[in-house]
Amino acid sequence: MIEIRKLSRSFGNLIAVDNLDLSVGNEIFGLLGPNGAGKSTTVMMLTTLLKPSSGTARVCGYDVERDSKKVRSKISYVPQDMAVDRKLTGRENVQLYAKLYGVPDRNSKVEEVLEMMGLSDRASDLVATYSGGMRRRLELAQALVHEPEVLFLDEPTLGLDVSGRKKIWEHIRMLKAEGMTIFMTTHYLEEAEKYCNRVAIIDKGRIAVVGTPENLISSIGEDASLNDVFLENVKTPEEQAGFNSTQFRNLLRRR
């Protein structure tokens, strides 16, 4: 569903994404990495919102630069920041999207996705009155209205409480079971460990490791977790600055 070859993106002298190679099939795929690692930049290129500096990416067989319109018709993207209008009702938000995408049989499709996300009862209420979890589910409903083949999610459970996060994951898994490919970023490693079919850890624009959570964890040790895999593959700020942890502690002691 997604084929990335030697994909790079620079901002001035900064290389945000560096020579990325990755293939994603029909799965829940998690892109993990520290702040500033290049996750959002990668997602922005795959969703045609940002031009690559070099390399190629194909989504559903279409090139993100040459066939960007085709790509957009096959995907949906739920960004980190709010993607719904607080001054409209839930239903009006989804209707707006359905109209923009020229969805046939619009009204019944809108009701179907609202129902799917458990929002039918509150669909006539203003989004301003929704909880964070409901708003996230509305963003998903909106993203699903044109039946995308690939769904890109930037930190879908960020800021939600435990039950809100559980609900979002139930929906994500249901979408995968129905044949949708999910490409997501997250900082919640325990969620990625539990729910992603495969993950990649990216650091300073480069992929450090990619694989199933089970395989990555077993390569570290018996009682390990995805947190340990992450820490093993991502440089801490002091390591990036050329210190090892002992040097860093000594430096702090001297101050």
Ligand SMILES: Nc1ncnc2c1ncn2[C@@H]1O[C@H](COP(=O)(O)OP(=O)(O)OP(=O)(O)O)[C@@H](O)[C@H]1O
């Ligand atoms: N429009 C831009 N102009 C200049 N630099 C940018 C721009 N967008 C991103 N960057 C830089 O590119 C690097 C990668 O940023 P990116 O947002 O992709 O990281 P991220 O992994 O998504 O981080 P986070 O987890 O904090 O969201 C960072 O150093 C960031 O400051």
